[in-house]
Amino acid sequence: MTSPNNQQQELIEHTDGLYLVDAGAGTGKTFTITRRYANIVGQDGVEPDDVLLLTFTNNAAGEMRDRIVSHCEYGMRTLRDAPIQTFHSLCHDILEKHGVDAPTHLGIEDRITDSTRLITDELVEEALFKEYYDQFVDTHPEYTDYFRIISNPSELLGVIRQLTAKGVFPDEDGWYRNGEQSLDGDFEAFKSIFDSYNEPRNDGRKQSKLRQKLRQFGKNKCYLPNAPPKSEIRGSRTKQIPTEVAQRVFDTDRSGLKSFIHDLYYEYLEFALQRNYLNFGFLQLFAFVLLCEDHRLRDEIAFEYVMIDEFQDSSEIQFKLALLLSSTKNFCVVGDWKQSIYSFQYAAVENIIEFKTRLESFIDELNDEYERVSFDPSPIQTIELEENYRSTQEILEFSENGLLVSATSRDDVDTVTVRDQIVPLSSNSTYEQSRIEAFHAEDEHEAILAQIQEIVNNDQYAVEDDGSLRPPTYEDIAVLTRTRDFGRELQRATNEYRLPVAYEGGIELFHTNQAKLLLAWLRILEGDTDRGWAAVLEQAGYLLDEIAHILETESYPTEMGSFKKSLDSLETVGAIARRIFSKYGYTGEIADVLLQTIQSVHNETMLTRGDLIRFIERGIENGSIHEVNVNADTDSVTVQTIHAAKGLEYPIVIIANMNSGRFPPRGGNSSPISYQDPVGLRQRKQFAEIDRLAHIYDDWQTDVLNHCLPREYDEERRLLYVAITRAESHVLFSAGENPNTFLEELPVEVESVEAEPTEVGMDEREEAPLEVSVPDSADPDRQSPHSIMRDDVFDEITEGMGTAFGDMIHDFAEAYAKGEEVSVPVNEETPDKANVVSLIDSLNGELITEENAYLPIDVNGSQVTISGIIDLVHVLPDRIEIIDYKTDRGRHAESEYRKQLSVYYHVLESVYPDREITAAIYYTATGEIAEIDPLTKGELRSTLQNTTTQIA
Ligand SMILES: Nc1ncnc2c1ncn2[C@@H]1O[C@H](COP(=O)(O)OP(=O)(O)OP(=O)(O)O)[C@@H](O)[C@H]1O
Numbered sequence: 005m006t007s008p009n010n011q012q013q014e015l016i017e018h019t020d021g022l023y024l025v026d027a028g029a030g031t032g033k034t035f036t037i038t039r040r041y042a043n044i045v046g047q048d049g050v051e052p053d054d055v056l057l058l059t060f061t062n063n064a065a066g067e068m069r070d071r072i073v074s075h076c077e078y079g080m081r082t083l084r085d086a087p088i089q090t091f092h093s094l095c096h097d098i099l100e101k102h103g104v105d106a107p108t109h110l111g112i113e114d115r116i117t118d119s120t121r122l123i124t125d126e127l128v129e130e131a132l133f134k135e136y137y138d139q140f141v142d143t144h145p146e147y148t149d150y151f152r153i154i155s156n157p158s159e160l161l162g163v164i165r166q167l168t169a170k171g172v173f174p175d176e177d178g179w180y181r182n183g184e185q186s187l188d189g190d191f192e193a194f195k196s197i198f199d200s201y202n203e204p205r206n207d208g209r210k211q212s213k214l215r216q217k218l219r220q221f222g223k224n225k226c227y228l229p230n231a232p233p234k235s236e237i238r239g240s241r242t243k244q245i246p247t248e249v250a251q252r253v254f255d256t257d258r259s260g261l262k263s264f265i266h267d268l269y270y271e272y273l274e275f276a277l278q279r280n281y282l283n284f285g286f287l288q289l290f291a292f293v294l295l296c297e298d299h300r301l302r303d304e305i306a307f308e309y310v311m312i313d314e315f316q317d318s319s320e321i322q323f324k325l326a327l328l329l330s331s332t333k334n335f336c337v338v339g340d341w342k343q344s345i346y347s348f349q350y351a352a353v354e355n356i357i358e359f360k361t362r363l364e365s366f367i368d369e370l371n372d373e374y375e376r377v378s379f380d381p382s383p384i385q386t387i388e389l390e391e392n393y394r395s396t397q398e399i400l401e402f403s404e405n406g407l408l409v410s411a412t413s414r415d416d417v418d419t420v421t422v423r424d425q426i427v428p429l430s431s432n433s434t435y436e437q438s439r440i441e442a443f444h445a446e447d448e449h450e451a452i453l454a455q456i457q458e459i460v461n462n463d464q465y466a467v468e469d470d471g472s473l474r475p476p477t478y479e480d481i482a483v484l485t486r487t488r489d490f491g492r493e494l495q496r497a498t499n500e501y502r503l504p505v506a507y508e509g510g511i512e513l514f515h516t517n518q519a520k521l522l523l524a525w526l527r528i529l530e531g532d533t534d535r536g537w538a539a540v541l542e543q544a545g546y547l548l549d550e551i552a553h554i555l556e557t558e559s560y561p562t563e564m565g566s567f568k569k570s571l572d573s574l575e576t577v578g579a580i581a582r583r584i585f586s587k588y589g590y591t592g593e594i595a596d597v598l599l600q601t602i603q604s605v606h607n608e609t610m611l612t613r614g615d616l617i618r619f620i621e622r623g624i625e626n627g628s629i630h631e632v633n634v635n636a637d638t639d640s641v642t643v644q645t646i647h648a649a650k651g652l653e654y655p656i657v658i659i660a661n662m663n664s665g666r667f668p669p670r671g672g673n674s675s676p677i678s679y680q681d682p683v684g685l686r687q688r689k690q691f692a693e694i695d696r697l698a699h700i701y702d703d704w705q706t707d708v709l710n711h712c713l714p715r716e717y718d719e720e721r722r723l724l725y726v727a728i729t730r731a732e733s734h735v736l737f738s739a740g741e742n743p744n745t746f747l748e749e750l751p752v753e754v755e756s757v758e759a760e761p762t763e764v765g766m767d768e769r770e771e772a773p774l775e776v777s778v779p780d781s782a783d784p785d786r787q788s789p790h791s792i793m794r795d796d797v798f799d800e801i802t803e804g805m806g807t808a809f810g811d812m813i814h815d816f817a818e819a820y821a822k823g824e825e826v827s828v829p830v831n832e833e834t835p836d837k838a839n840v841v842s843l844i845d846s847l848n849g850e851l852i853t854e855e856n857a858y859l860p861i862d863v864n865g866s867q868v869t870i871s872g873i874i875d876l877v878h879v880l881p882d883r884i885e886i887i888d889y890k891t892d893r894g895r896h897a898e899s900e901y902r903k904q905l906s907v908y909y910h911v912l913e914s915v916y917p918d919r920e921i922t923a924a925i926y927y928t929a930t931g932e933i934a935e936i937d938p939l940t941k942g943e944l945r946s947t948l949q950n951t952t953t954q955i956a
Pocket of ligand 1: 008009012029033034035036340393650652
């Protein structure tokens with residue numbers, strides 16, 4: 005049994021007071037915090053409900069719960085309902101119970117109701133935002149000049165999300181509490197950055213970095229004529245930029261910009277509530293507002309103990325929420341600043357690095373006119389955890405270099421300060437046999453594969469296992485990359501050599517063949533014939549000149565022409581997609597995920613074929629990613645991104661794609677409007693008409709401000725640190741022809757190799773099956789309607805007939821409805837077929853058989869999709885009838901079937917919003933039709949809540 009070391013024990017035992025643990029990788033932070041939890045709830049008078057334990061992913065929350073159970077007297081049943089959860093699910097719970105009127109605190113009349121959904125898919129939200137934005141543009145001509153600089157509205161959604169994560173919200177009259185201050189920025193904070201960047205170097209002999217950088221001022225830019233000349237900005241005969249430039253670039257009238265963002269943000273909140281949805285950020289926003297405003301409620305909810313794991317991943321609003329939820333000073337945060345790699349999800353590394361200052365200023369701010377946080381921000385106890393239970397000493401020492409190397413030739417790190425912030429770790433491993441190596445090759449993929457072959461079974465790369473050394477296998481190795489694309493390329497190369505590799509990086513859904521064909525057919529239907537047909541014909545195997553001929557003469561293959569006609573007759577984009585996938589035999593997970601995505605965006609918006617084309621095109625452009633795992637054999641190499649590997653460990657790590665422009669990736673924020681600390685809200689572009697010449701100009705002040713704020717490469721270094729510290733025994737780096745600056749600076753010799761992997765014969769191992777499955781964490785949970793039905797009522801229903809009989813009747817009904825030739829034997833004992841025939845003969849509308857139905861539904865803050873197959877849909881001009889065949893000999897299961905049909909009802913209601921929908925059971929034995937009264941979505945949700953033990 006593992007026992008805690010002294011430092012860990014100290015944290016476990018000291019349960020009261022303010023604690024900050026900022027400790028390195030693999031030092032047992034999660035291990036310790038879970039035992040501390042067990043210790044707290046073991047005290048007299050403390051119940052699990054008194055202790056809030058927060059983290060950032062549902063998986064992490066689940067794992068903590070599992071770890072706690074084994075150390076405490078409470079069982080899983082109690083802990084399942086205990087507040088061991090993510091910020092999002094906590095906010096969801098608060099709003100569900102108390103949040104109905106939360107929007108009124110911002111002056112918004114719309115309510116948060118039972119049916120308010122949580123939109124988790126960014127693409128879906130972007131589509132909704134686009135719809136909202138078009139409407140906003142129409143109703144706000146006063147902002148035309150801003151609209152002119154926006155080419156992609158999603159960038160504005162990005163600004164809104166960023167402000168939300170910072171706790172800046174609009175209200176009816178302006179900005180909630182002190183929000184406007186953040187938008188204006190903090191001149192003093194900016195000035196101190198400016199001054200330090202503007203210090204002359206080499207005892208005054210060399211110009212400041214800032215002055216040197218501003219040589220670029222005006223290069224490739226088009227400023228308004230009132231912009232000062234470069235010489236005025238840089239100053240002449242001086243080593244520094246004139247200090248008044250700081251004020252001059254900071255001060256600008258931003259009232260128009262602020263009011264544009266205010267109205268856009270405020271009306272978007274209203275739009276979202278009217279359309280009955282929230283995003284993750286808005287969940288936190290409304291929970292925060294509620295806790296700020298409703299003092300009685302805050303006291304009622306607040307916890308005696310609050311602990312946060314992975315604190316380096318918290319955003320500003322999350323830190324403040326945790327403070328509002330803490331009724332005592334028993335507040336403990338645990339994390340590692342060196343592993344803060346989620347700024348794109350608004351994590352603020354300053355929360356942990358400047359814990360004391362932030363704690364003080366946030367408490368001050370929250371208490372400005374009412375005491376919301378009742379404790380003093382001192383004293384703060386800090387505990388160092390210095391023993392590492394994962395890597396060898398050599399790797400631990402080497403990993404520190406990751407935080408000290410430059411990211412580009414022009415980047416220079418303040419190594420003295422960073423070194424000061426690193427607490428050296430000591431390794432607990434028994435063996436010290438690390439190999440730290442690097443190689444580069446013309447073909448990096450092949451070189452990596454050859455290296456993997458070199459490592460497997462090689463004693464020189466032996467790994468520790470249960471206290472002894474053994475030669476490595478494939479599964480000991482992980483290949484980690486900064487960006488996803490490389491992993492997929494490597495996966496392709498491995499297929500060629502039949503190496504066992506499991507790529508766990510997600511797929512770009514809209515780059516799949518399924519999506520491309522769907523897009524092609526939609527283009528054909530929408531009259532964009534050449535592009536559409538070219539892709540369809542190419543997929544069908546036509547050669548380029550054949551395609552050119554067909555396009556020119558418009559003599560499309562007959563079968564394809566009639567397929568197009570059949571698509572034309574379909575009403576909904578979902579039906580079109582399904583028909584296309586079924587024609588091409590696409591039945592796997594990718595088709596399912598695509599259908600689900602289309603269905604959910606269609607449910608939320610009035611998606612036309614043209615909209616769907618643009619939706620897919622945007623998805624292709626953005627490289628929208630959906631997490632899917634390739635299930636390979638158990639003994640296979642893992643390939644994943646560094647982000648995905650966080651928290652994991654592997655005996656051997658290959659950090660790949662250490663190439664220029666790939667790590668750090670090229671590009672940056674080029675949004676025309678952006679928010680950045682400490683300069684606040686700024687616009688990079690502005691529209692003006694000068695001498696009747698309309699043009700989009702660059703903003704010279706924002707340009708200088710951006711030069712003053714050095715590009716943040718710190719997070720890229722932290723990513724490198726995270727990657728290295730995943731390794732237990734050996735670390736290797738690989739690059740192609742153009743190694744990055746990191747690799748040049750790391751203290752490891754880079755060997756040039758020309759290795760070629762050898763193909764593994766089929767007889768040696770089977771090719772890893774490329775089955776794709778959607779994991780719970782990133783995508784909605786899937787449920788079938790049967791999961792919400794009680795099983796016991798079915799025990800007797802097929803009595804005498806059996807499920808095979810049921811299947812046979814269903815197959816028969818499908819074939820008959822499709823007009824296929826079937827025989828209808830007359831059988832008095834089982835008149836089911838004859839009844840089906842007379843039912844179908846009596847229907848005179850369009851018949852759709854075996855239709856897939858997906859109902860996304862929000863349960864406890866998670867998206868769950870209930871999917872099933874509707875036996876028959878009868879489409880009439882004014883009405884849609886859902887018919888589900890049942891071969892039961894009695895009607896005692898009807899209440900359970902009601903749930904199933906209710907799911908179908910809601911799916912079709914969103915597909916045919918203008919028509920009446922009915923749902924009925926057709927009892928094939930008697931020919932009776934039993935129409936059901938559908939449950940509301942709220943009722944379905946409660947059924948799900950009761951049956952789903954824990955939604956991941
Ligand atoms: N006192 C201990 N004795 C033995 N093993 C320990 C001890 N403390 C932690 N470990 C083990 O070390 C490993 C790392 O622990 P844990 O995941 O809690 O670390 P962490 O600090 O949260 O890591 P990271 O920051 O990389 O996520 C786990 O396998 C854990 O069981």
